[in-house]
Amino acid sequence: MPVHLLAAIYASAQPFAKFDEYLSVLNAYSTPPTEQLWRIVWEILLQEIHTPHLASLQAGLLYLHKAPEKSQSAVADSASVWSFVGLLVGLATSLGLQLECGPMGLPAWERRLRRRLWWAIYAEDKWRSLLMGRPPYIRNDEWDVTELDDKDFHIDEAQIVLLPPPSSPLAQDVLQAQQFQCFARLSRIADEVQHDL
Structure with missing residues (x-):
């Protein structure tokens, strides 16, 4: 790491x-x-x-x-925060995360990570732009990543032995994934709302 x-x-x-x-x-x-x-x-x-x-x-x-x-106040509307979001969006597009990675021939773990990272960056851009009253960095015609699904949160067998046993069958893998999937969908709705303002 x-x-x-x-x-x-x-x-x-x-x-x-x-x-x-x-x-x-x-x-x-x-x-x-x-x-x-x-x-x-x-x-x-x-x-x-x-x-x-x-x-x-x-x-x-x-x-x-x-x-x-x-020494800092918890100000959401900071120029440095918005600039940093722009930096992260730039890094994401430099890595090609805005492109659907299924046909790229990448290992499964990397495809899952790339898709999760794209949606995390997308959500940051949409919510922070709405919160700060600024135009988003990411435009709808610039990306083609499909929505997240449960397969994007699959944990490889080799990594499962490192985790404590879940309290229920749905605990770690599925519940957290569903929350993040809903958050990503909600981010798309937030973008539509902001676009229509």
Whole structure:
């Protein structure tokens, strides 16, 4: 796993450490290096703009959702946030995520990841443009990715052994997938609403 993606995962998980018995005690005696982790993500993302990878986009999406620093206010209408969304859309199109990847001959895991990433970027663009009152970066005539389905969230057998057993047959694989699928469809509706304004 690339360093910047690992740093983004650790930094994103940091606010939840207080709910873990071990980590809450550990963090009581030393401040976690959350801002240093986010700085690593930012610096490597800026280096990888010229040669982006799927992991760059994943790290960028996590960075987009980082909690504001104590000195920052939680302002949604920030020029830097909107510019960063544009950067992520640019990275996604540089990677060709806006194109249906079924006929590309890619491994199944990569097709699933590319499709999920496209819809995550699409949703960010649509909701943030609506929230900020700005035109979206992604236009309807510029992409052809089909809607997500349950197959896009399939977990390979080799990875299942690493997961704890689900509490029900639908727990991890299907329920989360359905929520994200509905969110992606709702993003399309939000785009139509904004377009008709």
